[in-house]
Amino acid sequence: MIITTAFAFNGTELAGVFDNAGSVAAGLAKKVGSLSGAFFAIILLNASLIGADAVTLSTSYAFGDVFGIKHSLHRKWKDARGFYTSYTLLVLIAGGIVLIPNVPLGLITMAVQALAGVLLPSATVFLLLLCNDKVVLGPWVNKMWLNMVSSIIVGVLVMLSFILSATTLFPSVNVKLLTLILTIILIIGLLGAGLSSYLHRGKKSEVTVTTLDRSSWRMPPLRDLPKPEWTRTRKMGMVLLRSYLVNAVLLLIVKAVQIAIG
Structure with a gap:
């Protein structure tokens, strides 16, 4: 359309x-x-x-x-x-x-789309974390190669989300320069995450599964799931993501109000 x-x-x-x-x-x-x-x-x-x-x-x-x-x-x-x-x-x-x-239906539509562009790609981060939770998925967790591909896709989506937010709030921003800076940050972040994963590869998981479990695996009830373990890298990533989401949503609301009142 x-x-x-x-x-x-x-x-x-x-x-x-x-x-x-x-x-x-x-x-x-x-x-x-x-x-x-x-x-x-x-x-x-x-x-x-x-x-x-x-x-x-x-x-x-x-x-x-x-x-x-x-x-x-x-x-x-x-x-x-x-x-x-x-x-x-x-x-x-x-x-x-x-x-x-x-x-102003047009303004509401644009604001909702911009908000979706901010929130939905960020939700894929939590989806990726869920896909690696052995307590929830057991033998169906992501393999290493799938995590690598997923991390790149999620990183690009979050980067595009940030660019969308920036261009919506500040139309005069230099998109090429912003994209270049974010690409460099993304590459450094992916390399850092990969290095951290490599250094912690030897740690054993609390859940031991085999390929035979796939046909009979069932996710435990929500009330029985233990709290996930938060590594230093994951905590830092979540703090950055939450800070970005809060600031982006607040700035988006301010921008929408400014446009509405002229």
Whole structure:
């Protein structure tokens, strides 16, 4: 959708101008044809419904995990009231924000996308840590080569997330110079992490598994999982990541407010 719209608006007064999805559909209808505008609106509606369900459901499942309440769509309302209540409230809140008169939908959309660009790549760091937790995954933990590939991918994603945040907050920033600096930092960080992993390769894990365990392995209940061990390198990395996330989110909120009030 983005590529098609950019191609349609290229060289026109609508290029690089975004107010809201409705204006984009109207612009497509004007520049390309009414059918293209209608298709854009239908596809966007479909994507919005899927996105609303996916985000609200995943959030409701997360609430259930955190607070220890029953959470599943196969359960009836009486058996999982907290799950269905949180799901309903999230849908109503999201829909209510959209229906507020004169709300700057374009600004909200851009702010949400920028926020997603900040948070989602950073979440892959925790996913990588989870993929190496033998207490949780047992024999299914990542192999060394997979960790190397995953670390590079996660590092690049976090770097791109930082660039997105910087360009959103400071449009005049030198992207080439920033990319070069971050690339150097990324390479040094990956080499440092690899060296640390190499030096600690001889330490035995608390969980001993064999290839025979794969067919019967089951993750222990959450209440039985021990607290993960935090090495000095992991603590330092988490402190840096949390500091970046907190500062990026705060700066993003400030920027959105500044744009909203003009």
